[in-house]
Amino acid sequence: MTAAVALIGAFALGFVIGDRRGVKQANAILDANNRALLEAMREDRSGFPSDDPGDETARPTRH
Template sequence: MIVTLFIAAAFVIGFLIGENRAVRQANDILDANTKVLLEAIGGEPPAIADLDEVGDDRPTLH
């Protein structure tokens, strides 16, 4: 019974350590993406002339 309890405790501790690592990695990814997003927002908007060079006008389908 005690061995089973120790095995269960080891699984719980391992899960919590893995969960902590996953959250840390996810936060690093989100920080990097936030920096890219803020740089894109802070940049100059595209000029109207650049938008006209896209190509054929496609009709909007409703």
């Protein structure tokens, strides 16, 4: 009985350690993706057509 409890405890401890490692890796991936997203949002948008109605280069809107 003691061996069974020890075995179950070892599996539970291994699961918790593995779960924490997976969470750390997932957070690292999410942080990297979030940084890339914020950099893309900060990029210069001067090459895109203006949304100003008086601008001739503005794209027409179709609904």
